[in-house]
Amino acid sequence: MNVKNNIILAMDLMDILDSYEVVEKIYPYIDTLKIGYPLTLAEGIKSIKFFKENFDLKIICDYKVADIPETNSKIADLSFGAGADAIISHGFIGKDSVEACVDIADSYGGDVFLLTEMSHDGAKMFLQQVSDDIAKMGVEMGIKNYVAPSNRLDRLSEIRNIIGKDSFLISPGVGTQGGNPKDTLKYADALIIGRYIYEADYPEKTITNIIDFFDWLVFKCFEF
Ligand code: NUP
Numbered sequence: 224m225n226v227k228n229n230i231i232l233a234m235d236l237m238d239i240l241d242s243y244e245v246v247e248k249i250y251p252y253i254d255t256l257k258i259g260y261p262l263t264l265a266e267g268i269k270s271i272k273f274f275k276e277n278f279d280l281k282i283i284c285d286y287k288v289a290d291i292p293e294t295n296s297k298i299a300d301l302s303f304g305a306g307a308d309a310i311i312s313h314g315f316i317g318k319d320s321v322e323a324c325v326d327i328a329d330s331y332g333g334d335v336f337l338l339t340e341m342s343h344d345g346a347k348m349f350l351q352q353v354s355d356d357i358a359k360m361g362v363e364m365g366i367k368n369y370v371a372p373s374n375r376l377d378r379l380s381e382i383r384n385i386i387g388k389d390s391f392l393i394s395p396g397v398g399t400q401g402g403n404p405k406d407t408l409k410y411a412d413a414l415i416i417g418r419y420i421y422e423a424d425y426p427e428k429t430i431t432n433i434i435d436f437f438d439w440l441v442f443k444c445f446e447f
Contacts, residue, residue, distance in 0.1 A: 224281065224309065224334060224368065224391055226413040227254035228434050231283065231393060233417030234258050237265035239273060248427045249420065250278055252434060257415055259285035271305040281308040287338060289313040292323035299327035309334035311370060314357030315350060318364060334368050337361040339382050342372035342396035354378065358385040367391055373402030373411065383410040404433055
């Protein structure tokens, strides 16, 4: 997946028109939107179609799918059927349940992102201990797209090592959760940013500041 300006907007506002307003402001700078349970449960799965019809955006459904294979197939089918381009599946559920998402994604020409480790503190209790194994399982299954946290760079870097440089890694936790765009992009292909942008007084200014900073970095790299 190509992500414009390496930024995926996580839209967790729970009102479709509020969401529309933010997306409209920053639409020149993004081409990929992630929606999850907050917006979908508040406004319905038609939210996917709403954004597809009003903007030319790729939609990643962050439903952290984590059920038995038969139920995962239904969730994936509903998501892709509604217009999703990709779905995020938990990895701890094991190969058969992830495979169910992959099979449905393949039938639609869509993608599955495998969630390896999460960015919140509680992830250290259980998930962190198995996240390397989850990433290894993904590699064995031939999965090309992964999610890992930006606010734990040692873990992000380790997961990048496991999945290899050709896999596509997206990373949440930037901004409000403490992750830093510049450091994150040493290991990840794209940043997932939510509140830092959609709660900003001037979302377009916030996103252009981040992008200008990337340009400055590229400029500096050429300079030295
Ligand atoms: O480990 C994860 N951490 C995380 O924050 C996996 C996720 N999918 N997310 C999601 O990324 C979270 O549900 C939210 O949609 C987004 C981060 O939002 P924010 O902290 O930038 O507002």
